Amino acid sequence: MKNTDNQAIGQWAALWMNMEQAELKSNSLDNDANESFSGYKYTLKILDVMQEIEQFDTDKAWKKVLNTINSDNQKNTIQNGNKFIKPAKFWLVAASVAFILGISVFMLWSRNNTMQYAINESNTVKVVKLPDGSSVYLNTNAQLSYKIQHFNTKTRTVMLSGEAFFEVEPNPQKPFIVESGKAIIKVLGTSFNVKNSETKVEIAVQTGKVGVFANSALNHDVMLVAGDAAVVMDNGTIEKSMNTNDNFISWLNHKLVFKAQPLAQVIMDIENTYHCKIELADSLSSVQKITTTFNNASIDDVITSISVAFNLKVERSGNNYKLIPIN
Amino acid sequence: MNKADHELLKGIKKGDVALFEALFKELYAPLCGYANKMLQNKEQAEELVQEIFYKFWMDRDKILIHTSVKSYFYKAVYNLCLKFIEHKNVVINYQNQVMAQQHESYKPEDAMQYSEMYKIYKDTLKRLPNRCRKVFQLSRNYNLKYYEIAEKLSISIKTVEAEMGKALKAFRQNLNQYHIID
Numbered sequence: 001m002k003n004t005d006n007q008a009i010g011q012w013a014a015l016w017m018n019m020e021q022a023e024l025k026s027n028s029l030d031n032d033a034n035e036s037f038s039g040y041k042y043t044l045k046i047l048d049v050m051q052e053i054e055q056f057d058t059d060k061a062w063k064k065v066l067n068t069i070n071s072d073n074q075k076n077t078i079q080n081g082n083k084f085i086k087p088a089k090f091w092l093v094a095a096s097v098a099f100i101l102g103i104s105v106f107m108l109w110s111r112n113n114t115m116q117y118a119i120n121e122s123n124t125v126k127v128v129k130l131p132d133g134s135s136v137y138l139n140t141n142a143q144l145s146y147k148i149q150h151f152n153t154k155t156r157t158v159m160l161s162g163e164a165f166f167e168v169e170p171n172p173q174k175p176f177i178v179e180s181g182k183a184i185i186k187v188l189g190t191s192f193n194v195k196n197s198e199t200k201v202e203i204a205v206q207t208g209k210v211g212v213f214a215n216s217a218l219n220h221d222v223m224l225v226a227g228d229a230a231v232v233m234d235n236g237t238i239e240k241s242m243n244t245n246d247n248f249i250s251w252l253n254h255k256l257v258f259k260a261q262p263l264a265q266v267i268m269d270i271e272n273t274y275h276c277k278i279e280l281a282d283s284l285s286s287v288q289k290i291t292t293t294f295n296n297a298s299i300d301d302v303i304t305s306i307s308v309a310f311n312l313k314v315e316r317s318g319n320n321y322k323l324i325p326i327n
Numbered sequence: 328m329n330k331a332d333h334e335l336l337k338g339i340k341k342g343d344v345a346l347f348e349a350l351f352k353e354l355y356a357p358l359c360g361y362a363n364k365m366l367q368n369k370e371q372a373e374e375l376v377q378e379i380f381y382k383f384w385m386d387r388d389k390i391l392i393h394t395s396v397k398s399y400f401y402k403a404v405y406n407l408c409l410k411f412i413e414h415k416n417v418v419i420n421y422q423n424q425v426m427a428q429q430h431e432s433y434k435p436e437d438a439m440q441y442s443e444m445y446k447i448y449k450d451t452l453k454r455l456p457n458r459c460r461k462v463f464q465l466s467r468n469y470n471l472k473y474y475e476i477a478e479k480l481s482i483s484i485k486t487v488e489a490e491m492g493k494a495l496k497a498f499r500q501n502l503n504q505y506h507i508i509d
Contacts, residue, residue: 009495010488014473017466043499049507050448051467053360053441056373058352065351065377066344069384235469 012037016044118144120162123275125252132156132169134176139163139251140275163195165206165252183232186211192224193248204229204248214238247273256294256302263288266306274299281324284312332396340387351380354397357441358404365408365433375411379403397442401435437506444505451501455494462487463494 016037120126120138128136128144131151136144142162150157156171160180168176170189178185180194183201190208194201203212203224210224214236222230222240229243246257250273258266267278276299290309294302303321307314315322328336338346355376362372379400383390392399452460461480465471473491477484 006489006492006496007485009492010473010490011492013491013495014488039499039503040495042503043495046444046502046505046507047448047467047498049360049441050445050502052363053356053445054448054468055369056356056359058355061355061373061377062348062351065380065384066348068381237469 009037009040013040013044016041115145115147130156130158132171132174132176134169135167137165137167137252139165160194161196163193163251165191165193165249167191181232182214182234182236183238184213186213193252199234201232202229203232204243204245206249212238212240254294254296256297258290258292260289260291263290263310266290270299270302270306274302275319277320278303279320279322281322284310284323284325328392328395332392335396336390336392339384342387347384350396353446354400354442355380357445358400360441360445361401361433361435361438362404362408364438365405366411371411375407376404379407398435398439401439405433405435405438440505444502444507447501448498451497455497458482459490459493462490466491 118126118128118136118138120140120142123140126138126142128138130136130146131148134156136158138144139162142160142164144158144160144164146158154174156174156176158176158178160178166176166178166187168187168189168191172188176187176189178187178194180196181201183194183196183203185192185194185203187208187210190210191206192208192210193204193206195203203210205224205226205228207226210228211221212224212230212232213221214232222238224230224240227243228240229245229248230238230240232238246259247255247269250256250269254273256269256273258269261269263280263284267280270276271278288310290306292305292309294305297305303314303316303323306312307323310323311326312323313326315324335346335350339350358376358379359369359372362375363369366372366375383400383403390399452463455463458480462476465476465479466473471479473484473487477487480487
């Protein structure tokens with residue numbers, strides 16, 4: 001009973017919102033409907049106002065205002081000094097004290113407060129040890145940045161672009177936060193993979209629990225446990241799913257598992273793992289399937305196995321491989 | 328001025344940034360909504376409201392408030408917006424003059440309840456069951472059609488309709504008592 005009621009409101013709302021978009025007026029809806037839903041018309045009007053307000057990013061604005069205030073404060077502190085010291089002398093004392101203090105504070109502060117960058121430009125995995133003992137394994141072209149200072153505050157925050165695997169030291173008092181594209185990933189102590197590409201951020205969990213938030217006005221959030229994955233799209237939506245990709249950290253452990261995978265997928269996984277380019281001859285059907293496992297094999301071993309299984313010939317130049325059928 | 332406002336102002340005058348932050352977070356977005364209604368320009372609206380908060384903090388020692396902190400801010404937005412429009416009018420003149428007169432009807436007393444409504448709106452949104460909230464946001468914030476939402480969440484269109492109705496019911500119950508400016 002209550003359900004049909006809700007449904008009727010929902011149906012009417014869709015109609016009404018469509019009409020508004022088309023700038024039609026209510027007289028094209030029949031009178032009965034107008035009568036019984038007039039209260040909801042007003043509700044939708046209020047919601048328009050509220051959702052307009054919702055677009056304003058309070059946190060961002062607060063940071064901006066706070067920054068302006070802080071920079072002004074720094075300018076003012078010296079001028080508000082002790083009134084009992086005569087101005088000339090005051091300036092002398094203030095200047096020398098400020099100088100000595102400044103230098104020592106600056107040296108400490110600059111180490112703690114400057115952004116630390118770790119960039120992996122090589123084709124091998126780069127390991128970054130964080131101040132709290134956590135490890136971050138950077139894939140090729142990944143960049144991690146953080147401030148040492150951030151590890152002394154309530155949370156441990158790092159920023160990532162590209163792909164990396166995190167092993168986070170447990171510390172329930174200080175959540176570990178990864179900011180990557182539109183995604184904010186919050187954990188207490190666990191291991192997980194983050195892959196940030198142009199339009200989305202993919203998260204897959206190896207052990208423990210991970211909270212994923214979208215950095216947008218909406219309060220979307222999902223909780224992931226081992227075996228789960230999530231994708232945060234550029235528009236702030238989050239999709240949670242089972243992690244069906246067995247090879248999500250193959251770039252790290254060089255362990256590849258294929259269970260009846262089509263050749264095209266297999267090639268893609270190998271490329272991602274070994275940072276090479278593999279080209280398939282046009283005549284080759286990419287839908288043929290293969291089931292096999294590689295454990296820390298070299299790229300040559302992997303390519304050889306694949307070519308034997310599919311009866312292919314390999315042409316190699318540097319990091320590029322071309323697979324051609326043998327007829 | 329009531330007791331809570333009195334305490335708030337006293338704290339801010341002493342330099343309590345946390346109190347100032349709480350005030351900012353409560354009022355910022357609704358004030359921007361109000362300024363935007365008058366200026367029809369989101370960026371200008373935000374800049375103007377930030378400026379007001381900044382000045383409020385810098386001049387906190389000298390500020391005297393007789394009515395309430397909230398009404399002080401809404402009036403400040405109103406006055407500054409009018410000033411802004413007038414200034415623009417000198418530049419662009421006639422067409423906007425007509426607009427300015429129209430804007431005079433957006434009285435701060437009417438807009439003041441935006442803050443309260445917005446709080447209730449956020450609260451209602453938070454209390455909606457998960458799926459219900461998702462349906463509502465996908466429809467209202469992302470402008471998805473019901474069938475698109477149904478597909479996205481793997482539920483039936485009927486369920487989408489019912490969830491949407493449920494959400495609207497909750498908002499109607501909590502918000503319809505308020506009056507909004509057209």
